[in-house]
């Protein structure tokens with residue numbers, strides 16, 4: 001037997017990945033994997049998978065892939081959350097060892113933010129933005145696919161850590177010097193840095209892509225001030241991404257250098273400056289929290305006006321406030337570390353800037369309420385999430401303002417009060433918004449509605465579960481309980497509240513099960529959407545059939561006002577009055593395996609570097625270079641969809657006249 | 659001072675609300691953040707109350723409008739509320755809801771800035787007791803340069819005197835937090851950050867690290883005993899005469915990655931705490947101006963010169 005095998009075994013499978021529960025999961029994964037392989041082979045789906053999905057550049061299919069990934073990650077992150085709450089239920093609970101607890105809170109936070117919320121948001125961008133602006137695809141379809149595969153392989157790299165080598169354990173913020181080799185010798189943090197760098201490249205490219213798409217690809221007549229609010233929110237989010245991700249990438253790369261190549265940017269010894277990392281991280285981190293919520297401001301604006309059957313109230317104010325948030329959000333990052341001794345002048349400045357940003361955020365709430373005012377509110381599931389969002393987010397914002405009060409934050413920082421604040425805004429804003437958007441646009445994406453009755457069950461479980469979980473956490477903060485504690489002493493009076501919180505988490509778990517049941521049931525038996533406009537919508541995507549044909553618009557529409565589709569309907573017009581001579585050949589992007597291969601190559605680079613298997617890393621790197629070269633010299637990147645094909649498709653949908 | 663004027667009317671209200679909430683759950687004393695025993699914690703609490711009240715006003719206004727809209731404008735047959743599908747702007751309303759939050763936030767902002775500056779200085783009237791704090795991997799080392807003694811995971815402080823903590827780390831970052839005395843501050847390697855706190859009541863409180871630093875970090879709870887000055891002096895000289903000294907060898911043992919209980923040392927090696935500090939805070943003004951005469955040991959240098 002070659003002598004390196006035991007070494008390989010100990011590197012890849014150290015004791016930290018041999019906890020009983022992990023072994024059980026390993027077994028489950030292997031069985032499921034074999035089952036899937038068998039199924040795909042038996043039903044001969046490999047070719048289909050490759051042609052229709054892995055090589056696709058169609059924004060609508062990329063949206064579906066983002067969505068699947070996001071829901072799988074919501075599952076993983078949710079399991080992590082349940083494990084954390086189980087461990088914290090009582091001061092005497094021994095649900096798992098401390099080292100594993102540290103890994104679980106790290107993967108929970110990282111996955112929820114980078115691998116659940118972000119892809120879910122991109123799923124919505126991809127699914128509807130081109131349709132809303134009357135375009136046939138995004139500006140750079142191939143880059144769009146690359147973004148997806150970079151994200152996907154980054155996510156895979158991050159997720160295999162608990163099976164191979166051990167998970168990261170320094171929290172989603174990964175503050176040095178704890179991430180340094182002196183304290184963290186395993187491969188876990190390498191996984192974290194590399195996975196986020198790879199996925200982050202994808203995210204940055206998505207930012208560029210949707211910025212260009214929303215600026216350049218709008219249908220004739222759709223001026224900036226006629227864009228649907230979701231498109232505005234996409235544009236602003238993309239701009240935020242463009243400037244927020246570089247500092248993150250720099251911070252991650254420097255930390256990685258400290259670990260792999262012996263530099264001392266942030267180390268304990270040799271004059272490292274850990275605080276520099278903290279600055280860079282939050283220079284990304286605060287814009288990031290707005291990246292996580294502004295798209296959902298867009299979703300809520302669409303949902304509230306559709307289901308109130310009324311125009312959005314104060315459109316210009318909405319735009320101005322989002323722009324204000326965009327600029328201000330780069331000027332508040334120090335509020336995440338008031339207690340790092342930056343001095344009273346700096347702290348006061350950032351306290352004030354944080355309060356300032358609360359104003360445009362608050363203004364939007366009034367706009368949504370007054371959109372409902374004088375309307376006719378329909379309580380669909382999408383609207384219920386919007387209605388749950390308003391009070392939840394207001395309370396989260398209020399606790400945010402309390403944190404912005406610098407001296408008060410000295411008491412709140414890193415306590416459960418902080419935890420309650422950001423779950424209040426992230427669940428109340430981001431998650432509720434994502435689910436609202438999911439129920440709203442599902443018919444457009446899949447051609448059938450999600451069952452409303454089941455959806456309401458899931459909604460109430462989420463909503464009630466949320467409040468039962470997080471209200472006690474505000475109180476725990478006031479009782480002095482700090483975050484990331486694996487267990488706590490008896491006699492602090494923390495256990496009653498923790499039990500309640502854990503109970504709430506179980507309800508949220510049930511909500512997730514109800515959601516998945518709702519999705520699966522609806523895919524099988526859901527009510528078909530034959531009109532393409534099930535909600536009596538206002539924006540252009542509802543002018544198209546569901547699901548939307550590959551080329552989106554047989555003829556690019558001309559826009560004359562805001563809520564273009566609503567106005568057309570008022571005038572008795574539609575896009576289904578196509579004449580055969582209106583239809584021309586359409587230039588469409590061609591499928592390509594390069595994005596997939598590029599992502600896979602980066603995965604190999606990441607895996608090789610995580611374990612310092614340099615030959616593997618170099619092989620992956622060569623793959624990356626080859627992919628880029630091939631892509632650069634591939635001039636056959638589009639094809640012509642013949643007018644006849646489009647005509648027959650449209651005719652079969654009953655949208656062609658004569 | 660402006661802050662003082664805001665205080666009276668809202669205090670009773672907020673306290674009543676909090677009291678109802680707490681009494682219903684029993685042991686209110688365990689809400690440590692709401693029961694400060696010193697001036698720092700008290701000032702912080704007052705600001706929390708002010709902010710909570712201002713935010714309560716916002717919440718009440720928003721919730722009222724919200725519930726009214728949701729109930730009145732439902733899409734039910736026979737709903738006779740006016741339906742105005744194209745109503746989308748009203749200048750005065752829109753001005754109002756920029757002004758309203760701005761006004762409420764100004765009310766919070768002014769005392770926030772005042773107190774932020776105020777708490778950045780140790781009160782001039784009394785000489786503080788200095789404690790040099792080093793966070794080690796899963797334990798706290800407290801050195802008393804004035805008393806020449808050191809402790810691990812245990813603090814004893816005099817009452818009615820400000821205590822100036824100088825914080826550094828020979829470990830990953832932690833924060834020193836004693837909730838009943840006041841807010842926290844980070845300990846960081848290669849930095850010395852200041853934090854002052856004061857206990858006005860004798861008693862035993864608890865402290866903790868609020869920043870995760872590894873598997874043993876939940877063992878970083880420690881007791882803080884506040885006693886009158888003369889008892890403190892007696893305790894210090896007793897430790898100085900009866901305990902064993904901390905040698906460099908002992909210090910290196912403390913650097914090991916493990917947890918431990920309380921320990922007392924009669925003296926400690928001077929160079930275990932940095933003598934040159936660099937940092938964002940320590941450039942010139944700030945709490946050190948009052949300190950120079952008393953300490954004169956640490957040389958504070960602006961960042962640009964130190965590296």
Ligand code: HEM
Nearest residue numbers: 289292293335336358397400401403404413414422425426
């Ligand atoms: C009214 C607006 C808001 C204000 C005034 C505000 C204020 C703050 C402050 C001061 C902190 C730092 C507290 C500390 O670490 O001690 C904080 C933390 C945080 N906030 Fe907010 N916030 C607001 C809205 C949001 C939104 C919309 C989101 C996301 C959707 C968000 C997500 C977070 C997160 C994730 C953290 C903690 C990160 C961590 O330490 O792990 N906040 N917020």
Ligand SMILES: [Cu+2]
Nearest residue numbers: 285286289336
């Ligand atoms: Cu922030």
